[in-house]
Structures are given as structure tokens and as C-alpha cells.
Amino acid sequence: MTTVDLNVSPMGRVEGDLDVRVTIDDGVVSSAWTSAAMFRGLEIILRGKDPQAGLIVTPRICGICGGSHLYKAAYALDVAWHTELPPGATLVRNIAQACETLQSIPRGFYALFAIDLTHRRHAASPLYEEAVRRFTPFTGSSYGPGVVLSAAPVEIYAIFGGQWPHSSFMVPGGVIGAPTLADVTRATAILEHWRSEWLEKRWLGCSVDRWLANRSWADVLAWIYENESQHDSDCGFFLRYCLDVGLDRYGQGTGDYLASGTYFDPELYARPTIEGRGAALISRSGVYADGAYHPFDQARVREDVTHSYYRGSAAHHPFEGETDPIDPERGREAGKYSWAKSPRYDVPDLGVRPLEAGPLARRVAAAAPDAAAHQDHDPLFGDILATIGPSVMVRVLARMHEAARTYRWVRGWLDQLDLHAPFHVPAPELADGRGFGATEAARGSLADWIVLERGRIANYQVITPTAWNIGPRDGDGTPGPIEAALVGTPVADPSDPVELGHVARSFDSCLVCTVHAFDGRTGRELSRFTLGESA
Amino acid sequence: MSSVLWLQGGACGGNTMSFLNAAEPTVIDLISDFGLDLVWHPSLSPQEGAQARALLQDCAQGTRPVDILVFEGSVIRGPDGRGTFNEFAGRPMQDWLRDLTAQAQVVVALGDCAAWGGLPATEPNPTDSTGLQFHRRVPGGFLGSGFRSRSGLPVVNVPGCPAHPDWITQILVALATGRAADIELDDLHRPKTFFTSFTHTGCSRNQYFEYKQSTLSFGDGTRQGCLFYEFGCRGPMTHSPCNRILWNRQSSKTRAGMPCIGCTEPEFPFFDLAPGTVFRTQKVAGVIPREVPEGSGHATYLAQAAASRVAAPPWSKKDMFVV
Numbered sequence A: 001m002t003t004v005d006l007n008v009s010p011m012g013r014v015e016g017d018l019d020v021r022v023t024i025d026d027g028v029v030s031s032a033w034t035s036a037a038m039f040r041g042l043e044i045i046l047r048g049k050d051p052q053a054g055l056i057v058t059p060r061i062c063g064i065c066g067g068s069h070l071y072k073a074a075y076a077l078d079v080a081w082h083t084e085l086p087p088g089a090t091l092v093r094n095i096a097q098a099c100e101t102l103q104s105i106p107r108g109f110y111a112l113f114a115i116d117l118t119h120r121r122h123a124a125s126p127l128y129e130e131a132v133r134r135f136t137p138f139t140g141s142s143y144g145p146g147v148v149l150s151a152a153p154v155e156i157y158a159i160f161g162g163q164w165p166h167s168s169f170m171v172p173g174g175v176i177g178a179p180t181l182a183d184v185t186r187a188t189a190i191l192e193h194w195r196s197e198w199l200e201k202r203w204l205g206c207s208v209d210r211w212l213a214n215r216s217w218a219d220v221l222a223w224i225y226e227n228e229s230q231h232d233s234d235c236g237f238f239l240r241y242c243l244d245v246g247l248d249r250y251g252q253g254t255g256d257y258l259a260s261g262t263y264f265d266p267e268l269y270a271r272p273t274i275e276g277r278g279a280a281l282i283s284r285s286g287v288y289a290d291g292a293y294h295p296f297d298q299a300r301v302r303e304d305v306t307h308s309y310y311r312g313s314a315a316h317h318p319f320e321g322e323t324d325p326i327d328p329e330r331g332r333e334a335g336k337y338s339w340a341k342s343p344r345y346d347v348p349d350l351g352v353r354p355l356e357a358g359p360l361a362r363r364v365a366a367a368a369p370d371a372a373a374h375q376d377h378d379p380l381f382g383d384i385l386a387t388i389g390p391s392v393m394v395r396v397l398a399r400m401h402e403a404a405r406t407y408r409w410v411r412g413w414l415d416q417l418d419l420h421a422p423f424h425v426p427a428p429e430l431a432d433g434r435g436f437g438a439t440e441a442a443r444g445s446l447a448d449w450i451v452l453e454r455g456r457i458a459n460y461q462v463i464t465p466t467a468w469n470i471g472p473r474d475g476d477g478t479p480g481p482i483e484a485a486l487v488g489t490p491v492a493d494p495s496d497p498v499e500l501g502h503v504a505r506s507f508d509s510c511l512v513c514t515v516h517a518f519d520g521r522t523g524r525e526l527s528r529f530t531l532g533e534s535a
Numbered sequence B: 001m002s003s004v005l006w007l008q009g010g011a012c013g014g015n016t017m018s019f020l021n022a023a024e025p026t027v028i029d030l031i032s033d034f035g036l037d038l039v040w041h042p043s044l045s046p047q048e049g050a051q052a053r054a055l056l057q058d059c060a061q062g063t064r065p066v067d068i069l070v071f072e073g074s075v076i077r078g079p080d081g082r083g084t085f086n087e088f089a090g091r092p093m094q095d096w097l098r099d100l101t102a103q104a105q106v107v108v109a110l111g112d113c114a115a116w117g118g119l120p121a122t123e124p125n126p127t128d129s130t131g132l133q134f135h136r137r138v139p140g141g142f143l144g145s146g147f148r149s150r151s152g153l154p155v156v157n158v159p160g161c162p163a164h165p166d167w168i169t170q171i172l173v174a175l176a177t178g179r180a181a182d183i184e185l186d187d188l189h190r191p192k193t194f195f196t197s198f199t200h201t202g203c204s205r206n207q208y209f210e211y212k213q214s215t216l217s218f219g220d221g222t223r224q225g226c227l228f229y230e231f232g233c234r235g236p237m238t239h240s241p242c243n244r245i246l247w248n249r250q251s252s253k254t255r256a257g258m259p260c261i262g263c264t265e266p267e268f269p270f271f272d273l274a275p276g277t278v279f280r281t282q283k284v285a286g287v288i289p290r291e292v293p294e295g296s297g298h299a300t301y302l303a304q305a306a307a308s309r310v311a312a313p314p315w316s317k318k319d320m321f322v323v
Helices: A042-046 A053-061 A066-081 A087-118 A128-135 A143-149 A152-161 A181-204 A208-212 A217-224 A228-232 A234-245 A328-333 A359-366 A380-388 A392-416 A465-470 A481-486 A498-506 B014-020 B027-032 B049-061 B093-101 B112-116 B165-176 B206-210 B219-223 B298-311
Strands: A003-008 A018-025 A028-036 A257-259 A262-264 A281-283 A286-289 A292-294 A301-304 A342-347 A351-353 A433-441 A444-453 A456-463 A515-519 A525-531 B003-008 B037-040 B068-072 B106-110 B156-158
Touching: A018 A498, A028 A465, A028 A481, A042 A053, A042 A456, A053 A066, A053 A444, A053 A456, A066 A087, A066 A433, A066 A444, A087 A128, A087 A143, A087 A152, A087 A181, A087 A234, A087 A262, A087 A392, A087 A433, A087 A498, A128 A234, A143 A181, A143 B027, A152 A181, A181 A208, A181 A234, A181 A392, A208 A392, A217 A228, A217 A234, A217 A380, A228 A234, A234 A392, A257 A359, A257 A444, A262 A433, A281 A359, A286 A342, A286 A359, A301 A456, A342 A465, A359 A380, A359 A392, A359 A444, A380 A392, A392 A498, A444 A465, A465 A481, A481 A498, B003 B093, B014 B165, B027 B165, B037 B049, B049 B093, B068 B093, B068 B112, B068 B165, B106 B112, B106 B165, B112 B156, B156 B165
Parallel strands: B003 B037, B003 B068, B068 B106, B106 B156
Antiparallel strands: A003 A018, A003 A515, A018 A028, A257 A286, A262 A281, A286 A292, A301 A342, A342 A351, A433 A444, A444 A456, A515 A525
């Protein structure tokens, strides 16, 4: 048996600092360790500050999903302060966050993920030349329009929130402004332009309605070959290419998923509470483990720091959470290896599990039975998982599928806006309280837990989708979701392991990886390798 | 042809995301029309792992020239000055920076964190973050006030949280088209062309400010009034072109009803986000704004305000931004 250790530092195009180390046995990854390599201490900065400081600070945790941070930070305060939310404010919050996600879908696909499809590893594919023609950075025929048009949905965000990224216009009790007629008509026009110019013309090659008629994997396969336009669309091409180069055959992950859900029905969440949250959601929450559905309950979340650069090895619920950093060099002596904590979920009857967050997790939740009339019910990915199982391809397809579903929601919410109704109700600024706010950023479950005491923040804990996915091993030694998904990945050439990039970037994590090889037995560096060489 | 190397330290990537929103020129135009040679960018470049490291090492040793080094994010010096809270490609980022800033022709600090330390440097500054050449308003920062890049310029600060895409693309185009000499810098090393005017300049609420008419509540309340008096708007004290060069080609925070939070100034986030300071005007004796527009004193401000209120026409007490 040949054992090679690879250390990919930095792994690029993941928004942040990520190092990935893998052990490869006979050409297949047998173990993986993911390390977040940067710490800013924003939870520490929030202690003792103004109760509303999270509205300013948490969007700045992540430049690509700041609007999602703002959304859940506002809901955490709504819960803590027992606010009343007018329906118009709920709609504007939904529209804005969804537009951030519509930005992230093409930007993540073309700028971060699809570049690897031009890697020379795939040069034997009959579709390779076409992949290069479409997806080469800056000059690809699809890259340019995809990246440039990704800015359009956040123009809508700016109409309501002033700017994107980093507005703080969602405040307890509603939103800070009130839209005019021109705001809504302009927003609608920008959304329809983005739909026709990118979503339908470039990505789908068909109407949103035609794509959303697909209910099964068999439907999707038939859709590809239905006509030339769909066959040659970026979506049609992406699927054909994945099936040809085998991206449907690795990157499975654990098969257990978490969605905290997002977007509220404007009538059903006028008084935000933790208990009332699940039933008011449009994009549903849920936990799926060992093939069974469970309702999502924030009380079952823990953060384990056994392998993270924080003091101790306790696993706390976020209301009792601690952020007490230690010198990483000392941490490494104790077997710690990441700035990410390890979020875990106590699944009824199954115990503590790592759960994959993201679009695929949301699509699993959407396939669950018993959706209320206002809730998302979408059997497509239930069927895809049952038919072909999870993979790099399926994870990315779930993300892209959401472009069509989310577009339709945004249009519906714009049409529902009553411009003469209130958009804010002043909030009772309670000195003490606890709040929980959660959403789905483009890349998965995102939540805040806030504790207020005597008019200031006593504790503030954020769990990001990247922490759910990229987090290290827990106290039981159970790997995190990306660590698990990397296992079984075939690496054709350990000196150039693009396959690792495919898997890591299928999660679209918000982090930024050099490959160097170590002898599996002595740990001595043998040589340095290249990952992700340009075509 | 100008070569650009772009790195991220204690960053959220917001300046990169803002940059990707650029319209004239787009990021694609910058490469195709202005010949920008993007040596490496953490979110955009195909190279990673050893290949990226080799590129960085060549740049750090000067064997591959870097015309413009763009840095986004704070310089993280903790713990104990070793910088290991932010490791990148096998070394503390501050060690890479030390080497690369000595080689680059021009160094650009993009966003508040790189310019002044920004949000990560907020009390209690757990990571010992600082800016490239300033710590908040104090000259020095990571490189020291005497630092000059190879072209003879100090660090060019393009602040904002994030910076507007045009602020950075225009500076890149200016450098790429031989207009480096036209980039005049203010005392905080910001390009004067962008940071001489105020956020207030061009704000759609200026007529309400003129007659001292306050917005009284959020939501519908922002259909009228100025956000300076009650909601802590820093527009009159903040240097930025946010209401001259609109955001996402559409709007600005103040136009949308959100008070300016002063994010192009070194003190951001103001008052270290102490209780009672978020979206709230700080006042003397409960009524007089503690900070008045730049350059005016309390006495002249009060006299002018009294006259303005008397002169206020009826429309200044009504909604203007109506359905």
C-alpha cells in the first residue's frame, strides 16, 4: 500500500483561509483534516456592547453573505425584545436576503467552482474543449456574463438597503426605510432582466417554469435531451460534463443534513419567537439523519472545541458558548488544528452527529412530507438522492436549482408588497433577554444566539454554515462533513489533486489551500505539489 | 501592463465582493481593456497550493515584479506579536506582508481593516489587529509612518466597509494608465478625488437638514426628515462620495433611510459600539448634538439651527419620499 499525505495550503476560491490535509492510500483519500487558518475574535468584540451591535458586526463576518448575517441578527433581537413585525418588513427582509443568494449562485459557480472544470485532468473528456471555452477565468464565454450579471440581484438589495455588501438596514421591529413605487418597479425590472439574461438564456436554456416542472432525476435526464437549447445551456452542459468525468461518483459526505430554514410568511411571524419559528418558515427547517426526518430544534445544537484553537474541550450550547482563543502553536501540541469550532446536533435516538449544511440540505428538507400551504414542497432532490445519491454534482445542482425557485419567490414577494402599510414598529428595548435568530445563507444554516443583560450584550455566539461543514473532528473523533466528504475521493495524480478542490468547493464554503506531500510514516515532507493548475 | 497581487488578512472578503460588483469598468474589462495582469487573488485565481506559494515566493523575493499590491483585511499581529492568528500558505500573513510591501511599486490598503485596523481592531482588539500604515487615526500601524513603497508613495488608503467598487477600479485604472501623479492623497493617505466631499454631499435628505427637520422614526418615518438629529447619521462628518457615486448603481444607505455609520473614517465602528451608541445621536444636555458638521462649532451651529427652524417652509415638515 502506498500512503501519501497531502497538505493543501492555501486552498483557494473558498473565501477565507482554508488548509486541507489528506492521507491518500492507493490513490483514494482515506482521511482528511480541514483547518480554518484565520481568527478575528468578533464574538469577543461583541461582549459588553450595544444590544444592536450585532447588526453592524455580524454582516462583516462574511463579505459574500453579510445580508444573511444581518437577517438572522435582526431576528435574534426581535425574539429577545418581543417585537412586532409588520408584514411589509418581513417581505422586504425576505426579498433582500434572497437577492443576496441570487447573487451568490452564479458568482460561486463561475468564479469559484467551474474554473476547476477546465483543469487538464479532464482533458480526455470529449467535452473538455467546450468546458475550457465556457469556464476559463475572465475569458470564458460563460464566465464573463455569469460574473458580471451576478451583480444584478444585489442592485435590488441596494434599492431596499442602500448598498450591498454590508448594509445594516434590518432592525428590530422591521426595516429601516420604506420603499416607493419606483423602488418596487425598478427592483422588478432588474430581477426580470437577470432572469431572462442569465437564468433562462445562459443557465437553463428554457423557462423557469419548464425547469421547475422537473420532479425526478429521470425528468432531469429527459430535460437535457429535450431540445438543443437545454442540451447546450450551461446547466445541460454542466450535467453532461459531470456525468462524463465522474463528478457524480465522489464527494458523498455523511448523508446527514441540517436546514435551519429561512424566509417567513409575513402573516405567521408577526411576533417572532423561538417556538413559533418552524411553522412560519417558507423554506423549511429540518434534520435528516440515517434516512429519517426530525424537526430542527436549536436546543439540540452544541459547539465542540476539542480540536479547535480554544481553551478546553467542552461542548456547549451557544447560549452558554465560550470563545476563548489560545495560541495555535500550543493548541497543536494538544491535537487541535482549526479556528473553526465543531458544531454538532443531538439527533433524537441517534446521538450527537455532524450535519451537512447548504443547498442540498435545504432541498432534502423541502422534500419532506407534510408541508403547510405556505411552505416549500419540492420532491426533486428527494428523488435524486434516492436514485443516484449525493455527490459533487448533486451538491452543485442543488445550489443551481435554487436560482429558479428563489427567483419565483422574490417575484412573488415584490408583487405582494403593500407600499402604504408600515415597515417598522418601534421595538421595546428590553434590558435583559435571550434571542435566537436563524436563516439559510446561500451556503447553509446560519444562526445567532444573543444574551442581553442590563442593556448590553452578555454573550453572542454565531454558528456559520462554514463551521457546520468545515469544522474539525469532535471529542469523539468524528470528522466534520467536508472531512467526511473528502474520504473516498479518487486522486489520479497526488502531485496535482484537483479532485480535492472539486469536493471542497462543492460546499461553497466561505473560507480561502499549497499542496505538499509528507511521508505517511515519518511525517517528513517529500515534495510540494500543485493543485488546481490553470488550463 | 500592470501586475496586481491581491491578498486578504483579517478580512471578510467584502471588498472583493464589492469589487466584483464593478460596472465601468467591470472586472473582466479591467483584465481585457486595461491589461491588468492579476498575478494572484485568493478568490479568483486558479492557482492554489504549491503553485500559489511559488508565485508568492517569487513576488516576495522580487523575481516576479509586483506593480500594485492590494491588501484587504487587518494586519493580525497576535498572539504576542507572532501573527499566528492568521496563517497563510505556511507562514503568518504579517511575514508575507513584510516581504511583499518591500517589493511592490505601489501598496493599496483596500477597506477599513487594511487602512486603519477596522472592525477587528475594535476594543478589546483580541487579535492585536492594525492597519498597514495607521492604527485608527494614529500614523504608524504595521509598516510605520515612514514607509514608502518603491514608487515613493506611502500606502494608498481606499477605506470604507466595504470600499465602493469604483473607488478601487478607478485607482487601478489611474495607475495602469500612467496617472499615478494625479492621485493626490489627504492627511490620512486617502485619494482626495473621492474623500474630500462628505457622505452628506448629494444626500437626498439635504433639504431636510437645511431646515433642521428630523426623521422621527424608522420605516415610514424615513419618508421625510434627516437622520442626523436622532439616529446618529454621520453623513456631515464623514468623508466619502457615497451620495455622488451611488452604490450598486442604485442608492446609498442614507437615501434608503439608514444612518451613515461613518465607515470611511478611522474611528469606525464609532464609540467602539458602546451601549447606547448604535443608531443614536450622541447629545449634550439631551438635545444638542455632541458632534456638529465638520468645521462648525456648537455656538454657530445652534444659531444657524434656530434660524433654519424659523425659516422652515411647510413642505419641509412633510413626506417627500412618497409612494
